Amino acid sequence: MNLNLYLAQVNNINDPDKKGRIRVKIIPHLQEVADTDLPWAVPFSSSLSSSQMENDLPLVNTMIRVLVDNKWKRFYYLPNAYFYELFNFDNVSDKLPNDVSNKEYQYLSFKLYKDGGLEFHNNNSGDHGFIHKSGSYSIFDNDGNIKVDTKTSDMSIKCNGNTIESSSTSLIINGNLEILQ
């Protein structure tokens, strides 16, 4: 099967079969086709097996690359298309807290979500974490230390029915408190 590469706009990600498909408008080839008649494209690659699957859908209206067979019967989608001006590393580095060492571009694998959340892994220092849009974050450092900073007033940690809760004015421990010297 010969596949050809095209540019497409994501039209719909709500697959009625819940099978990871997305509806694509291939531009300009299917420009005039009604939205309800557009083809459903399946991921070109995935980690799918009998015990493993993932779902990482692109956003509606974003531009992606699709592969189409030469008879226009099979449609596969690739990750979002690359546009030079849209790739702005400053949007990522500005969000990283001081707790993260070696923030240079070449060390960082990251995913910046639409709502501002940032997931990252530092391939040099080993730091790995998630920074919430509010600025709160939790980071595992290279030695396995956990750094948590919440910029909002509340935090709750639960463990085997015991909880530690904090608010802006208090720290509540629900369970036995044991202080060891």
Next chain:
Amino acid sequence: MSTYSNYEIAVKIDDKALDYPPTNYTFTLQDSIHTLYPTASFYFDDVGGLFNEFLTFINGTKMEITLGLPDDFIVCPYIIIKNSIPDQASTNGFGGVTNVSLVHEYMYEQSKKSRAFKDEITNIIKRIVKYSFKKMTLETTVNKGIWYQPFIYDTEFIINNMLPFAYSSTAKNTPYYCFINSNNEFNFVSYQHMFNNSNIMELKLVPSAITQSVGLDSVYSVFPIQSSISDIRSFLNTTQYSFDKNNALKIIETEISDYRGNNNKIPIRADLDNKTSINELYSNDCNDENIENNNKGLTLDYMRNIFTLDKVILVCNLNVKIVSGTKIKLGVPIATDNQKMESSLRYSGEYIVERSYHSWTSFGANSIIIASRNNITVPSTYLNSGVLL
């Protein structure tokens, strides 16, 4: 229209009759079951160069050609796609024989479209083909589902995106062909449909020296020709594969002998234990009946060339009843051991016209026909008959 030397010949340019004696031009009308559009070559003796001076043959000009006998002729509309005057014949200035290449008018009556259809193939063809053909023959398929026309011409959509999938049980394991013949008739039919035609044109080889050779059913010469074994090798023993909904490999194995008719023999010898090709079909991971039917059509599409592997080229009197897709019954006499003339069992029989060439020159008109089939009946006593496929 004009009758000239017992032939009906007329040429119209932009709907106006070409007022020039047919002795000043020659042409050949060509069609084929393998190509959608019929074509024509037109040679016009424009010695003084005036026809070209007045832009008669510029590209895009409509040209209608009529050829046949007074009570039986074909008419086909063309568009000039190329013209040239390769040799200057005039001694006083510009001029010579103009060579004009023509293709059926429908080719230039379309625009590229972006659209989708959810229907059966022949229903879609009925909807999109707006051109007024003399006749349209469409054989229904079982192929339904969604079809995309991605900013391409209607005919590209038919030929590239739908024809390869065409399948129906009535086609008896034969592929579909889509073509317009030199009589301006549109066809979307299976090979079986063409062979089922009860309107058979009977032709017989007659030595040109005897008087019967003037008949419409006379053939002057027969030139048998087989497709090269290297061209058909990949169709001998094929494997098609796809994956089903459980991600399991599904194999379809077919041999060339699965496609012969009436238990006849295919006139080649080959070792069918040797695999000769492997083709991918569409994976039916969602258990869709439409994909299953499309794969049946694709399997036949891969095999389409084997249906025309045993060919004869026939030279005969002008007979415009014979165009591509016509079924003929050919009689070829052969001298036997006892000096009697009998019918050749090897070459006599039924064929489908694969290509036709109808020509007019100032010396007269004739037809050259390429007819083909893929199986024959021969006695077991014939050399090699026991090892035919």
